[in-house]
Amino acid sequence: MTDSETTETVLDIRGLTKSFGSNVVLDGVSLKVGKAQTVCLLGPSGSGKSTLLRCVNWLEKPDQGSVYLSGRRIGVREGGHMAMSNAELARERARIGMVFQHFNLWPHLSVIQNIVEAPIHVQRRAKDEVMAEAEILLDRVGLAAKKDDFPSRLSGGQKQRVGIARALAMKPELLLFDEPTSALDPELVGEVVAVMKKLAEGGSTMLVVTHEMSFARETADEVILMDGGRIVETGAPGAFFKNPKTERARQFLQRYVS
Amino acid sequence: MTWNAFLSLLDGAGLTLLISGAGILIGVPLGFALALIRWARVPVLAPIAAVYVSLLRSTPAVTLCLLIFFAVPTLGIEIGAWTAGILTLALVTAAFNSEIWRAGLLNFPADQLEAARAFGMPAGLRLRRIIFPQLWRVSLPGLVNEATLLIKASPAIAVIGVAEITRAATRIGAQTYEPLPPMLAATGLYVAIILVLVGLQRFVEKRYGRIGAQA
Ligand SMILES: Nc1ncnc2c1ncn2[C@@H]1O[C@H](COP(=O)(O)OP(=O)(O)OP(=O)(O)O)[C@@H](O)[C@H]1O
Ligand SMILES: [Mg+2]
Numbered sequence: 001m002t003d004s005e006t007t008e009t010v011l012d013i014r015g016l017t018k019s020f021g022s023n024v025v026l027d028g029v030s031l032k033v034g035k036a037q038t039v040c041l042l043g044p045s046g047s048g049k050s051t052l053l054r055c056v057n058w059l060e061k062p063d064q065g066s067v068y069l070s071g072r073r074i075g076v077r078e079g080g081h082m083a084m085s086n087a088e089l090a091r092e093r094a095r096i097g098m099v100f101q102h103f104n105l106w107p108h109l110s111v112i113q114n115i116v117e118a119p120i121h122v123q124r125r126a127k128d129e130v131m132a133e134a135e136i137l138l139d140r141v142g143l144a145a146k147k148d149d150f151p152s153r154l155s156g157g158q159k160q161r162v163g164i165a166r167a168l169a170m171k172p173e174l175l176l177f178d179e180p181t182s183a184l185d186p187e188l189v190g191e192v193v194a195v196m197k198k199l200a201e202g203g204s205t206m207l208v209v210t211h212e213m214s215f216a217r218e219t220a221d222e223v224i225l226m227d228g229g230r231i232v233e234t235g236a237p238g239a240f241f242k243n244p245k246t247e248r249a250r251q252f253l254q255r256y257v258s
Numbered sequence: 259m260t261w262n263a264f265l266s267l268l269d270g271a272g273l274t275l276l277i278s279g280a281g282i283l284i285g286v287p288l289g290f291a292l293a294l295i296r297w298a299r300v301p302v303l304a305p306i307a308a309v310y311v312s313l314l315r316s317t318p319a320v321t322l323c324l325l326i327f328f329a330v331p332t333l334g335i336e337i338g339a340w341t342a343g344i345l346t347l348a349l350v351t352a353a354f355n356s357e358i359w360r361a362g363l364l365n366f367p368a369d370q371l372e373a374a375r376a377f378g379m380p381a382g383l384r385l386r387r388i389i390f391p392q393l394w395r396v397s398l399p400g401l402v403n404e405a406t407l408l409i410k411a412s413p414a415i416a417v418i419g420v421a422e423i424t425r426a427a428t429r430i431g432a433q434t435y436e437p438l439p440p441m442l443a444a445t446g447l448y449v450a451i452i453l454v455l456v457g458l459q460r461f462v463e464k465r466y467g468r469i470g471a472q473a
Contacts, residue, residue, distance in 0.1 A: 059375055086381065121387060
């Protein structure tokens with residue numbers, strides 16, 4: 001695995017803060033994800049993990065701080081003072097793939113239609129080319145046979161693999177995962193984790209919120225623990241899981257790792 | 259009842275269909291526009307749309323029809339009875355349709371829209387590609403129900419002299435001193451129209467299926 005100091009930075013989050021009313025959800029979060037790296041975000045419920053991901057693609061507007069994707073600032077125009085228009089924001093979001101806890105597939109579209117929807121209508125790429133790529137992607141997530149099924153006919157694990165293929169079809173610079181296996185029956189977690197591992201090994205750049213400790217331990221280049229809207233510990237998975245530096249991390253690991 | 263009388267009833271039925279149909283064709287999209295304006299909380303327009311809907315829902319169609327027929331000419335615009343009738347029905351049904359559309363919009367699953375936003379779809383595209391294909395299927399039964407209510411409320415426009423089914427039947431009854439046969443025939447015509455409408459709904463639902471049904 002590559003060293004974060006020497007690789008190109010894809011995602012650079014600097015000093016992000018976000019409050020909902022008086023509830024401070026993000027309290028100065030900074031982190032980087034290097035090219036082809038997998039960073040796992042851990043943390044108890046309510047610690048601000050989802051909010052952080054949603055701030056990355058500006059689904060939620062941060063109060064302060066900045067997000068850079070491959071050196072380009074998101075949400076704010078060049079020069080640094082004018083907010084991006086909705087159309088500009090939409091274009092930036094298309095550079096980032098997102099995978100959701102509850103899959104969030106579009107039920108009126110078949111599996112393959114779900115995958116080609118945004119590449120065709122957002123990125124305006126040629127339909128033939130996108131369809132051909134989608135078939136390859138479906139094959140990669142092991143669902144080639146389900147291409148014309150509708151989401152309602154799929155198991156949770158299959159839905160999530162479609163969700164991943166849908167994100168990949170955008171050829172994103174960065175993939176965001178928000179607890180991709182938390183809504184799955186235990187016996188279905190493995191098939192999704194296997195796909196994610198393959199992606200990580202294949203050079204995708206991934207920021208993954210997860211409670212799946214084995215995935216973090218085996219696949220992450222870096223593990224980040226959040227609590228109360230702050231990053232409390234960062235480290236390589238080996239060190240993080242064996243010798244956590246902070247008391248907070250020790251408590252967390254005791255609760256979540258059996 | 260003579261053959262000629264029956265033919266004039268059929269003319270009335272044609273007029274009912276024409277004016278109600280036109281009212282529905284205008285009222286359904288107009289209702290959708292009103293619903294969108296309120297759902298998207300468009301500044302200035304949203305509260306106006308809300309007031310419009312409350313007002314129209316509480317005004318009897320007869321009253322509105324007379325108001326349009328007599329008030330519009332004072333603005334220097336000529337208006338015929340048919341046009342006034344169509345306008346009345348369109349404006350009334352738009353108010354009710356907007357509530358049907360709006361309920362569908364408010365109940366639309368937020369997670370689907372979140373995904374659409376995350377994938378870079380602007381509002382127009384989300385509406386066209388994600389929301390509308392599901393919304394119309396959900397709203398269809400309510401819209402057809404409102405359409406049947408509208409057809410049954412359409413005799414209101416008889417007050418300004420439009421010879422739709424009920425007015426035609428009343429006239430025949432008055433001329434022949436036998437009100438029963440034309441009224442029975444009129445009832446039959448309404449039932450036939452509504453049955454066709456509901457049949458059409460069934461056909462569309464069967465043809466285009468449920469959301470996410472196997473193709
Ligand atoms: N749109 C919102 N409006 C108000 N409060 C919000 C909103 N979104 C999140 N919050 C609050 O922000 C806090 C952090 O939420 P967030 O979803 O980011 O946590 P999380 O770490 O993802 O937790 P979980 O593991 O349960 O998913 C919570 O207290 C939540 O109630
Ligand atoms: Mg969360």
